Each structure stands twice: as structure tokens, then as C-alpha cells.
Amino acid sequence: MKQFLRRTAIAFLCTLSLPVLAQYEGFRHEGEFGIQLGAAHYFGDLNPTTRLNRPKIAAGVFFRKQVNDYVALRIGANFAQLGYSDVYEKDNEFRRRRNLSFNTNIWELMVQGDFNFFRFNPANPNERFTPYLTFGAGVFGFNPYAYLGNTKYFLQPLGTEGQGSAVYPDRTPYSTTAIAFPVGLGVKYAFNDRWNLNIEVAHRFTTTDYLDDVSSTYAGIAAFKPGSPASFLQDRSYETGAIIGAQGNQRGFGKQKDQYVMATVGITFSFSSYRCPTGQ
Template sequence: MQPTRTLKTVMAAAGVLVALLSGHTSRAQYEERYVGELGFTAGGAHYFGDLNTHGSLRAVKPTVGIFYRKYFNGYVGARAHFRYMALGYSDVYNTNDFQQRRNLSFNTHLFELAVQGDFNFFKFEPGSQDNRFSPYLTLGASAFHFNPYAYYQGEKYFLQPLKTEGQGMAIYPDRKPYSLYGLAFLIGGGLKYSLNRRINLGLECLFRFAQTDYLDDVSTTYAGISNFATKPDGSSTVAAILQDRSYVMGTPIGDAGRQRGNSRDKDQFATLELTLGILFSSYRCKF
């Protein structure tokens, strides 16, 4: 009989332990925590600088991007954002007499890697009923690659190697070839809306202050056609022709030393993008 009582005692103790464990588990609460967001962006980009001095929006070009955002709480996040955009402008859009006579133009493909901090004005909790929308401010910096080009007689020519403002010429010792890599400071804002617990939608406008004045290959003064080498037959090279395209409009105006651009101000560019974000979450026990 003793073994039987011992077995019953052990089974009863096991039952109590299982009950206790089951009760603790049922009382435990798990919290869903958003840890990151993989997103995609698409929209328009625009350039502002020596060819577009009045903030015109007549040459909007496409931009696309991909980003990863890290959430710290309902108000603050940080992200890395890679973008491709096309930029360009032409003096044909200008109404100023000098700019129309100047007749310069450029296009470039720009690749940008930005680091941004996002600051929500309202608490943002994806999937909730009360905190699924917020305007936000974003600040950051970026590094980018560009390479301005123009067309002449149907042919595409990259402008930086042509040294259109006399970069590298002995007569202009202070003018060095500009880098095709640049830095920019970013400021912008947007709106975000949580469609559900896994998808965010948004709209963002972002303005950049580039630390270069050569996005458009225009900055200082004309080098002067006489300072460019000629071909063996005595005709002008492509560099000499593209440094002063005012001949198309009449008498050329590109005398050496005459103002071609404004070196006091750097170039800028901006984007307006729709955003789609896919959320990643983790679960943790609150006890």
C-alpha cells in the first residue's frame, strides 16, 4: 500500500505544479514592439541653382529610393535612405534676357545615400486606432555622385572633363577640376499614415543644400574661347563650343571674365516622394 500512496502523492504534486505554471502563463502579457521598417519611395526631383535662380518647377524629373528605418519609440526614428534621381535644367525656361542669351543646359543622374533622423509631432503607433497618423520633421546629411552632361549635334558629352570654365588652365591657376562626389545637408517634412499593423503610407518633401556649385557645370566666369585649344584644322573643339552656347541665339557673349554663373551660392535640389513602408516587429514579455 505504501508505494500506491507515494505514487498518488507524486501525481498530486505534479498536478499542482502544472496548474501553477498554467496560471502564470495565462497571466503573462506579451507586448508587440516595432523595431524597423523597410520602405520604398517614388516621386519627382528638381534642381535649383545657376540656371534656375527663381525657383521654377518646370523641369521635374523622376526619383526612386529604398530605405530602412529604425524605431526608438513612438516619436523618434533614424534611417538610411538610398535614392536615384534625375536632375536637369535649361536656360530656355528662363525669362531673364541674359539667361536666355546664355543658352546653357545640363542633365545629370544623381545617386544619393542619406542618413536621416525622423521626429514625429504625434505619437505614432502602427495599427492603433488613435495613433496611426502623424506629421513629422526630418533632418540629415547625404553623400552623392553626379556627372553633368549636355548634347551637341545629337551627341552626349560629359561636361566635367571638358573644363568649360577653364579648370586646370595655366591662365586660371585658382580653378581646379571639381569633384563628381558631393555632400548635402537635408531638411524636410512629411505625413505618415498606418494603413494596418504591417504597412505605412506617407508623403515626404525633402530639400538639400549641396556643398558644391557644379551640379550644373556652371559657377564662375567664362574662360573665353581663345583660351581653348583648336583642332588641327583650326576649328573649335567641343569644349570651346559648349563653354559658350550663346552663339545659337546670336552674337556670342562669352568673353573671358564675363559672369557665367554665381559662385557665391551653392546649388540645391529637392524631392517630393510617396512612401510605402513594411514594418518589422518583435514580441517581449512584460513580466
């Protein structure tokens, strides 16, 4: 008798819980539209030890389409500022003497896949949080510049490593468009069935070594018109001591591509649909 009453009580409680579970069963999370703001940082010939001491602004918008409970596809457009200078170097004498610097704006268009650790459905209070992995590919534009006195000069047209010079017919101007491959980790949390918090850190591996306009060897002063901006910007070691930029001397490290990272916090708006559960 005692066992019968126990089973009856359990069955009754389960029956009471069915309407609570059913109210979420038909809701499907279709996707999100979001905006994000954060910081970006550059890694390359001027920052080979991957220091995080000069972050700059990053922002973007994206749309994430939910494929199933765990997988989503995302398309996003982002803006970031990157920059660095050899003046921040305290330990490496060569980089301190080299005395190069750059800044650039980045505009990127990315397609990514997001893979949730847990089911994510903002309509269900029990499925409103998940970490996720993300990776993908995209195209971005950049155009490094530096200042000589108070004048801003874009560096690619100057050919600071002899690109376009008759002295170096094999060195062609580099493209200011390249491919990036983001790999990152994020978390999502739904405040309610419409609004969500999104936090993400994604590292970008790129196909260019010229984010910073530095890659190979010094072209030598003979490759530039005397007194031209290029002749002063290709080797700025004269500002720190004896000139080190003789023709053929190492200026950068061309065997490793430049990289950058974005860390952002975003707000997203969820899109949902409702389908009648099977059997209703």
C-alpha cells in the same frame, strides 16, 4: 445611492476596456523597410528663381529604425534625375542669351533623423498616423552632361570654365562627389499593423556649385583648343545672337551653392516585437 451606482457603472466599463487596451500595450514598433517613387527638381545658376517647371524622376529605398515612440534613425539610398536649360527663361535677357543647359543623374546615400509629432505604432489603431520632421546628411554623386548636335558630352572633363587650362592654373577640376543636407516634412499612415503609406518632401542643401557645371566667369575662347567640343559648350550664346562669353564676363553666381528637392510617395513594411506588459 445614485452616486454609488454611477461610480460602480464607470468602474465596470473601465474594467471591460482593459483587455482592449492591453492587447496593444506589449507591441513595440521596431522600424520599417520602404521603397519610394516621386519627382526631383534642381535649383541653381540656371534656375535661380526656384521655378518648379521641370521635375524629373526620383526613387529610393530606406530602412527606418525606431528609437522610441517619437524618434527614428533612417538610412536610405536614392536615385534622381536633374536638369534645366536657359531656353525656359522668358523674363531675364542675360540667361536667355547665355543659352546653357545640363542634365545629370544623382546617386545619394543619406542618414537622417525622423521626429514624429505623435506616437506611431501600427499595431494600435489609435496610433497609426503622424506627421514628422526629417533632417540629416549624406553623400551624393553627379556628372553633368549636355548635347552638342546629337552627341552627348560630360562637361566636367571638358573644363568649361577653364579648369585644368594653363590659362587658369588656379582653377582645378571640380569633384563630382559632394555632401547634401536634407531638411523636410512628411506624413505616415498605417493601413494595418504591417503596411504603411509614407509621403515626404525634403529639400537638399549641397556643398557644390557645379551640379549644372556653371559657377563663376567665362574663361574665354583662348583657353580651349579651337574647334573642340569644350570650345562650343563653354559659351553657347552664338546660338542666340552675338557672343557674350568674353573672358572674365559673368557666367554663373559662385557665392551660392546648388540645391535640389525630392517629393516622394512610398510604401513601407513594419517590423514589430512583443514584450509582456509589466506585472504580467
